[in-house]
Amino acid sequence: MLAIFKREFLSYFRNPVGYIAIALFSFLSGYIFINNFASGAVNLSLEIASLRSFFVVIVPIITMGLLAEDRKRGTEILYYTTPIDLFSVVAGKFLAALLLYGIMFINVFVHMIVTKICGGVVGVGAWGSVVVFFFLAALFISIGIFASAITDSQIISAITAFIIILVIQLLSTIGKLLGNAISAFLSILGVSAESASSFGDKLESAINWLDPFAKTSNFRYGIFSVAPLFFCVSFTIIFLFLSFRILEKKRWAQ
Amino acid sequence: MAKSDNSSKEFKDKRQGVLKLYSVGTSVILVVILIVFNILFESILGKYMSFDFSLSGYNSLQQKTIDYLNSLPEGTNIRIVGLFEKPDSYTGTPNQYIIPLMDSYVKEGKGKISVEYVDPKTYPSIMSQLDPQGVFDLKSDTYVVSDGKKAVSIDPIDCFTYDMDYYNRTGYYMPIANTVEYTFDNAIYRLTSGISHKAYFVTGLRNDNSNHIKKIIGSMGFDTADIQASTSFTVPDDCDILFINGPQTDIPENMITPIKDYLFVRNGKLMISVDYSENNFSEVFTNLNNILENYNIAVSNLLVRENNPNYMLSEDGLASNVTVAGDFAAYTSAKVLRSSMARSIKEVNNPSSSIVTSVVLTTSADATAIDLNSQDSSTGLPATYNVGMFGTFKDNPESSKVLVFGTMSLTSDDYISSFGYNDSNVEFTRGCIRSLVGLSSDNVLQVESKSIDDYKINAEKATSTNATIMTVIFMLVIPFGLVIVAVIVYKLRKNL
Numbered sequence: 001m002l003a004i005f006k007r008e009f010l011s012y013f014r015n016p017v018g019y020i021a022i023a024l025f026s027f028l029s030g031y032i033f034i035n036n037f038a039s040g041a042v043n044l045s046l047e048i049a050s051l052r053s054f055f056v057v058i059v060p061i062i063t064m065g066l067l068a069e070d071r072k073r074g075t076e077i078l079y080y081t082t083p084i085d086l087f088s089v090v091a092g093k094f095l096a097a098l099l100l101y102g103i104m105f106i107n108v109f110v111h112m113i114v115t116k117i118c119g120g121v122v123g124v125g126a127w128g129s130v131v132v133f134f135f136l137a138a139l140f141i142s143i144g145i146f147a148s149a150i151t152d153s154q155i156i157s158a159i160t161a162f163i164i165i166l167v168i169q170l171l172s173t174i175g176k177l178l179g180n181a182i183s184a185f186l187s188i189l190g191v192s193a194e195s196a197s198s199f200g201d202k203l204e205s206a207i208n209w210l211d212p213f214a215k216t217s218n219f220r221y222g223i224f225s226v227a228p229l230f231f232c233v234s235f236t237i238i239f240l241f242l243s244f245r246i247l248e249k250k251r252w253a254q
Numbered sequence: 255m256a257k258s259d260n261s262s263k264e265f266k267d268k269r270q271g272v273l274k275l276y277s278v279g280t281s282v283i284l285v286v287i288l289i290v291f292n293i294l295f296e297s298i299l300g301k302y303m304s305f306d307f308s309l310s311g312y313n314s315l316q317q318k319t320i321d322y323l324n325s326l327p328e329g330t331n332i333r334i335v336g337l338f339e340k341p342d343s344y345t346g347t348p349n350q351y352i353i354p355l356m357d358s359y360v361k362e363g364k365g366k367i368s369v370e371y372v373d374p375k376t377y378p379s380i381m382s383q384l385d386p387q388g389v390f391d392l393k394s395d396t397y398v399v400s401d402g403k404k405a406v407s408i409d410p411i412d413c414f415t416y417d418m419d420y421y422n423r424t425g426y427y428m429p430i431a432n433t434v435e436y437t438f439d440n441a442i443y444r445l446t447s448g449i450s451h452k453a454y455f456v457t458g459l460r461n462d463n464s465n466h467i468k469k470i471i472g473s474m475g476f477d478t479a480d481i482q483a484s485t486s487f488t489v490p491d492d493c494d495i496l497f498i499n500g501p502q503t504d505i506p507e508n509m510i511t512p513i514k515d516y517l518f519v520r521n522g523k524l525m526i527s528v529d530y531s532e533n534n535f536s537e538v539f540t541n542l543n544n545i546l547e548n549y550n551i552a553v554s555n556l557l558v559r560e561n562n563p564n565y566m567l568s569e570d571g572l573a574s575n576v577t578v579a580g581d582f583a584a585y586t587s588a589k590v591l592r593s594s595m596a597r598s599i600k601e602v603n604n605p606s607s608s609i610v611t612s613v614v615l616t617t618s619a620d621a622t623a624i625d626l627n628s629q630d631s632s633t634g635l636p637a638t639y640n641v642g643m644f645g646t647f648k649d650n651p652e653s654s655k656v657l658v659f660g661t662m663s664l665t666s667d668d669y670i671s672s673f674g675y676n677d678s679n680v681e682f683t684r685g686c687i688r689s690l691v692g693l694s695s696d697n698v699l700q701v702e703s704k705s706i707d708d709y710k711i712n713a714e715k716a717t718s719t720n721a722t723i724m725t726v727i728f729m730l731v732i733p734f735g736l737v738i739v740a741v742i743v744y745k746l747r748k749n750l
Contacts (some may be wrong), residue, residue: 014743014747015744023733023736026732026733026736030727030732031728033724034724037724038716038718038721040711041709042709111728115711118712120711120712121708125308214342217342217343221308221350222306222308222312223313224306224307225304226295227295234288234289238284241281249274252269252273
């Protein structure tokens with residue numbers, strides 16, 4: 001796993017992808033930070049929370065080639081023909097992408113230092129946001145790896161990851177719309193307004209339960225909960241396992 | 255040969271099928287296990303595995319509140335309803351301090367308290383459900399605390415105290431403390447305590463607002479209302495305590511008789527706060543003193559100046575500490591209270607041996623007093639001046655009581671909003687009100703207000719020059735530097 005991790009991590013810096021991703025992150029985080037700074041009040045937890053909305057762009061960039069590229073080049077055969085645990089392959093690639101995220105995040109640590117020097121507050125909410133940021137990054141990277149495992153085209157992989165992450169980011173809105181739509185539909189079918197509304201609310205709650213952003217929103221206010229982190233870890237494991245199963249299936253289908 | 259090919263293909267198909275089944279099966283089992291485990295973890299351990307590290311614990315309930323919620327009888331059903339759709343993001347809004355705390359109310363309420371968010375625009379029936387008679391003045395974008403019979407409306411902006419000095423200078427509200435827990439606790443307390451007192455505030459004397467003192471006594475189980483100082487002035491029958499807070503003019507003559515009737519016939523309680531301001535320095539308060547003289551008290555026309563450096567809070571001595579005298583010291587944990595622009599409250603000739611007059615607040619022995627209306631405005635002789643006095647009748651604890659303060663530092667919006675609800679002066683005011691109406695301190699739920707996040711950076715460093723430098727570094731130098739490196743790497747390695 002270490003060899004895979006090392007190879008994948010260094011490969012980010014042997015082609016433009018790593019640099020472009022860091023440059024993009026740096027630009028976006030800098031923009032948010034400077035807007036805050038110019039207003040005379042820097043709320044870092046808000047900056048980090050805002051940066052989470054850029055997962056939808058950055059994650060597909062850094063994960064699209066992780067498995068798809070190997071398949072396109074035919075180098076994936078090396079994984080299948082050597083006595084290597086395929087989960088180590090997936091985990092190594094996952095950790096490499098996560099570390100790249102860590103490198104990107106140095107920007108925010110610099111902002112923290114500047115804020116502190118300028119007499120601002122780097123409160124517990126900011127640290128809560130940092131914790132959540134990395135757990136969500138892990139979740140979305142695992143989704144990106146899964147998207148990369150199901151195709152040999154980097155473009156399709158990126159689009160798939162983009163769509164999945166976008167849907168997750170819009171889950172609360174989707175839940176609301178679906179809840180209202182179902183309520184309205186049931187009302188048309190003659191179900192009593194109260195029951196229809198109740199069913200709509202339950203559906204909305206069920207969809208919202210899957211929303212990692214809503215689950216982790218309180219971290220930025222200094223409330224640390226284990227359950228949302230456990231949720232992120234669980235779904236990270238699920239997507240990594242799915243990626244592993246796809247590779248494993250291919251190995252034995254050769 | 256053909257047979258062998260067929261059997262190989264069959265074997266391969268069979269292996270494919272088994273592998274597919276195995277892959278799908280293990281994946282489904284893992285997904286189900288993890289989802290079920292998450293649901294169980296969240297519902298069983300979730301609330302115990304949540305930790306509030308926020309500044310001043312503003313997302314958690316204080317022990318006093320938890321104890322109070324535990325003490326509520328089984329079957330209590332308090333419904334807190336936010337009359338709006340729960341926002342996805344509330345950072346930078348008052349709800350940042352309210353919505354997370356609501357979760358704590360649900361958790362610590364242990365089934366006695368429920369919280370929900372219902373937008374009346376989507377569900378208009380919620381208003382009539384909470385307030386069938388339409389008497390509680392419920393509005394959108396506020397919270398309602400209801401026990402099913404009564405309701406208390408809470409506006410989020412009332413859950414904070416603001417720097418009034420900053421407001422007076424800039425016209426903007428600068429929140430300095432968060433009283434969310436205080437406000438919600440006391441709304442619940444008002445619904446559940448069974449205590450029902452009514453306080454009336456005399457208005458129309460060009461007095462200042464009394465919003466904060468009303469909130470404070472509201473938190474002690476009082477309903478509050480205003481009575482206009484008019485020719486038809488009467489003190490309502492349900493009045494438990496009458497406030498004359500910060501009058502800038504004397505009361506009209508026709509108010510003397512109704513107030514005297516209230517005090518002497520109905521054993522009423524009167525609390526007056528009047529300081530020395532540019533608007534009332536020439537006011538003599540003859541009619542007010544007409545009532546107070548019955549208790550051996552008079553509001554003087556003297557501005558108190560403190561000369562003892564240990565008491566002075568300003569160079570001119572007009573802001574100073576005052577000592578709490580006698581039994582009144584028990585109402586506060588502080589030995590001294592703040593006062594400014596104080597008016598001397600004097601004893602007059604005692605009209606009756608049945609009257610007991612006590613000193614409540616005094617200056618040091620080095621204070622002087624000035625009559626700004628007199629031609630001779632020279633400083634008087636150093637002496638101890640009273641800034642607060644109390645009068646009642648002997649041997650009858652139920653008799654009327656009068657408390658007069660020569661300072662607004664106990665009851666004014668300016669003072670309370672600047673120093674918050676935890677301040678010693680406010681604590682003292684509560685104690686005095688309790689004493690006047692005979693409330694036990696056990697009957698008051700007193701939780702601390704909390705500080706709020708301040709993200710301001712040093713103004714000297716938040717200059718436009720520094721912002722420009724940082725724009726160049728963070729948005730130009732670093733990103734474009736990295737793009738240049740990316741181009742170089744691409745050029746060097748594209749043929750490898």
